[in-house]
């Protein structure tokens with residue numbers, strides 16, 4: 372038994388041949404059966420891109436920003452451009468086929484495909500999300516971890532693919548395990564030259580003197596769809612927003628902190644490196660209400 376719904380794309384990019392010239396745009400598949408060839412570069416090199424999209428009452432949220440980022444990530448890896456119409460159609464189809472559930476997610480994956488084939492592999496699946504209420508209402512403990520790169524790495528070393536949402540998340544998962552070893556729920560990466568970057572799977576937003584501040588997105592971090600929508604919420608509320616270089620001193624001085632991401636949405640930070648932080652739970656609730664009621 373599975374409540375996961377899976378669609379496999381026949382032609383993930385118009386710039387590469389379809390897998391089967393006579394097949395439909397996507398085919399339904401059974402998630403627990405094998406589909407991936409063992410030589411797929413996504414599996415053996417983490418050579419591919421993905422997106423995780425929140426689905427509320429069957430509605431994918433921030434779909435167009437996610438698709439745009441999928442295309443951007445693919446371009447950073449020199450992958451053939453994803454056919455956004457085909458992907459949108461497959462995402463909407465898996466969301467529609469999912470058993471009714473309030474919160475779910477859809478995950479799109481496009482790999483470089485089997486070595487030498489020149490055809491990317493693509494699939495999208497949707498499944499119910501786990502319960503996120505503890506993180507949203509009680510907050511999360513974070514530790515800062517050195518990412519080992521300067522904040523200008525995206526410009527100096529684009530081959531490191533910082534800022535792309537690639538399948539190579541083993542490093543992020545290792546950082547998460549290190550955070551857990553230190554008794555925390557998540558890690559916040561810091562550049563070697565002292566700038567606060569992002570979480571292992573989330574962006575940071577800080578409340579600072581009545582403003583919302585987030586690290587600049589040109590410093591080798593992922594431009595978050597949730598963070599962008601939280602800024603939209605803030606602007607609607609008359610709260611000023613800005614993208615800045617954030618130091619550890621700025622982090623310490625901020626009035627409240629959140630880690631923002633699809634699925635978990637806004638998680639208030641209750642401690643950093645073991646030091647308790649003030650949480651604005653009323654604002655957190657308003658942010659999460661806004662995020663979960665997005666029409667698109």
Ligand code: PLP
Pocket residue numbers: 423569570571572573574592593594595596597598631632633634
């Ligand atoms: N930063 C990283 C490294 C991520 O993996 C993610 C999402 O998974 C985010 C930020 C937040 O992005 P979004 O809000 O679009 O989910």
